[in-house]
């Protein structure tokens with residue numbers, strides 16, 4: 001069966017055109033042309049239900065949480081805590097108190113580095129990350145290295161952009177104190193075999209943090225099945241608002257960790273002589289949190305939960321295949337990142353044309369892609385390119401939009417002769 | 418297509434493909450790096466000065482067509498010019514890409530630089546066009562720390 005025919009059959013189970021109607025922004029025009037939004041790995045668009053949840057909070061029960069005895073505060077607190085339970089179910093955590101609200105993946109990784117890992121690091125210890133990481137899963141560990149004298153070790157990639165698992169096993173040493181690993185690469189789309197990698201680390205009693213920022217919009221995540229000590233993600237990449245995300249951690253570890261920031265809400269009692277910290281997860285949620293963001297994230301989780309996930313994964317898989325074939329068929333285009341298991345991302349370069357110029361020309365066609373290093377400069381260095389063009393897909397993208405991308409790339413070649 | 422052609426004019430495409438004065442200068446009096454951390458454009462500008470005159474100018478590095486063509490055109494415009502003239506060209510170029518100088522009305526003064534008149538319609542690309550010029554300015558001012566656009 002041809003790919004187009006395949007897409008047609010998947011369409012029976014997954015109605016992308018109905019999905020598109022849920023996202024108001026998708027009907028707007030850019031440069032007089034229909035918006036083709038292919039920058040989902042940077043941030044996704046939001047369905048109307050997410051916007052409505054945020055608005056409803058401000059319009060009808062805006063109040064601070066965990067402190068008032070009045071009706072609005074009680075309602076806001078209940079709604080806030082019910083989102084925590086919804087996220088617990090969404091990612092399969094054991095208990096709701098294992099879900100800590102943070103600003104996003106970046107803050108989550110910094111939190112784990114500073115409260116969990118820092119106390120375990122001694123001079124000469126090792127932190128193991130991979131060559132695929134986003135800067136936010138590199139720099140917090142480098143800071144920790146500076147603070148502790150620990151060393152950063154990096155799992156290498158093969159030419160397809162897959163982690164080299166034999167090397168990984170060899171890099172798990174007696175000095176390794178933590179493994180911090182992306183679930184899905186934002187630069188190349190590689191899906192790492194995290195379950196297997198977590199098991200390998202656990203055989204040597206090494207805890208693992210998974211950066212799930214690019215996984216949650218595409219894959220069903222089951223944290224208990226993966227058995228990661230910490231799983232971190234951002235709301236805005238999974239159709240929720242910006243400024244909210246989660247660290248999901250094992251309760252026993254969260255309990256022994258010191259707080260990240262001090263302030264209101266994270267304490268049980270304060271006196272100048274002695275302050276008693278609150279229980280988890282509140283110990284890590286100092287100050288008034290992003291309450292509206294939590295409401296929006298709750299609606300995003302509800303939205304994703306309602307989608308038939310098997311049909312979605314099949315659809316996204318076909319769409320990425322379709323895009324890969326269509327784009328690599330263009331003369332002079334090279335795909336960067338050809339892992340056997342990928343989701344959501346097509347990174348490529350066009351011979352003799354800088355990605356930035358490609359991005360400008362596509363923009364004139366109403367097509368939004370990201371061009372640059374995608375906050376993953378080591379990945380670019382590994383493939384010997386300064387930058388790539390990245391088309392990143394979400395559940396509302398269509399094969400018609402891929403066709404528009406291909407037409408845009410032909411225009412690039414026209415301009416640059 | 419027409420507005421794309423106004424950005425990617427023939428002169429720009431030509432200088433991108435065949436950049437002039439594209440070489441490292443062993444005996445440069447001054448050299449300075451300039452980069453755009455957002456998009457990775459990265460150049461080094463080399464100067465040989467003879468009194469107040471730019472006796473020779475060259476560059477190396479990589480980046481998008483706009484940034485590379487801009488460095489190349491700049492090198493051809495400034496060779497043999499005095500420091501004061503270079504500073505005047507800097508202002509001209511700056512005003513041009515910021516949309517404060519109509520290329521059609523200042524053709525004579527602008528010369529080849531007029532090809533960058535379309536850049537002002539593409540705000541995201543103004544920094545690409547001006548990177549080499551800011552680096553040059555830094556070199557003339559004897560800066561030693563790399564110039565960045567951010």
Ligand SMILES: Cc1ncc(COP(=O)(O)O)c(C=O)c1O
Pocket residue numbers: 041042103104105106107134136137182184185186211213214234375
């Ligand atoms: C893999 C990965 N990790 C971490 C991040 C950082 O996420 P945020 O900017 O939401 O903190 C991103 C997003 O850019 C990402 O793609």
